[in-house]
Amino acid sequence: MLKDITLGQYFPGDTPVHRLDPRTKLLLTLLYIVTLFLVDTWSGYLLVGAALAAVMAVSRIRPKAMLRGLKPLVFIIVFTAVLNLFFTSGEDYLLRWGIIKITRTGVRRAIAMVLRVVLLVAGTFLLTYTTSPLAITDGLERLLSPLKKLHVPVYELSLMMCIALRFIPTLVEETDRIMSAQKARGADLETGSLTQRARALLPLLIPLFVSSFRRADELALAMECRCYNGGQGRTRMKQLRFSWADAAAFALGGLLLAGVVLLRRLGL
């Protein structure tokens, strides 16, 4: 059951999008978000949607995978829609029944908000779908490296993220094992009221915590034995390099922004 948890899921591939420098993809995602918030015309949504679909096609991410990723967000999306639908003030009523009032502006705004949320989430998913968590961490570290001057421990933070990602499968495996062990001793993890089930989790969590501390201890020792001495004076085997593809990607991102701004100006 725990195997279904997909954190920062990544679909390995060898498309032009996969090959882009992670820094490029991070910055473009940021640019994409800004662009999305500048959209205020239907044609703008169409343009951004088309751009997203194009990138999905190039990176061979199937719409089905994207929909599956959006599924857990259905509640938030519906909530946003309902909120905008019923609580937008205005006089152009479409429907009025007691205290329930639906206005034209409300409908328009609800649709726009849903589009915005879906496009936003889909865009960021595209980043995690086409970039391995390690590459994202690496890209982030290098983008943030100017902060080292302000004594922000950028390298340490990225190492923490990297180790956390590394141990997720290990801890999931361990949780499964402890669960089986407790079930074999007659623990009931699946029935009972919410409080009962929460309490049943304790014999699961305590061994997991204890063993995690032991792991952390051993890992720290192993790291020390491999001359870990903080981020200072460290080199990296893999150097990131911007290529022409990255320049082209930035150009396309800029074009999208320009297009959206133009549509906004023209009010189309």
Place this chain on the structure above:
Amino acid sequence: MDPVIRIKNISYTYPDAPGPALNDVSLDIWPGTFVAVLGSNGSGKSTLAKHLNAILLPAAGKVLVDGMDTIDEGSLLPIRRRVGMVFQNPDNQIVANVVEDDVAFAPENLGVEPGEIRRRVDAALRQVGMYELRLHAPHLLSGGQKQRVAIAGILAMDPQVLVLDEPTAMLDPQGRREVIDTVEALCRDRGITVVLITHHMDEAARADRIVVMDKGRVVMDGAPREIFPQAEALRALRLDVPDTTELLRRLNAAGMRLPADALTAEDCAALIGEALG
């Protein structure tokens, strides 16, 4: 030739422990040799291992690595670079989510130049036979493979001594064989000094020298052929002799006259074959 590690009369007591874990231990480790340290639980063998690269510092006595005293804080990194350590649990010594990135961790820490790191990582992975799996995620590997990745991670530091603290204790027989074969090849082909802490006799039998520990002291020290025939003494220390030695001992007890020092199954079979004509 000087010993690569010189241990002079060291003693160590863990905080809150009733007795010392190491009691006046002296040992010279010679370059290029394969040394196995045997002992039952609580004999002090792991404590000894932890003194070899300054994880623990002796309360009395001295440990010299390549002439450097482990107590000298300034030599900590040079000592750790020379004496690499592999631990029991393969899961808890792998840092990165990709095999080759993990192997690169130590040379990256040492500030080695990127091109050289690449070369060392590839060479280390080839030596342990994991080059084909260099882009894999560590959690998808078997225990023996993970342990070989951990060894490669140490080799990438270009060490003189490889200390392994019960590296096979959590592995299945297949994984154990992989790891011990790898370690033996590193010693024989690359001249790396190996210190293997173990309680498996068949692993110790492949070493050049066996050091047996009990209650914090070294009680036997010699070549496997000298140690294993002393079955009674070993049993008194709660250690078993290898199956081959045990077979020869029983055959001799039943009236055959065989030399008791054949260690490999092949040698043993040859001896018995000869005796039977």
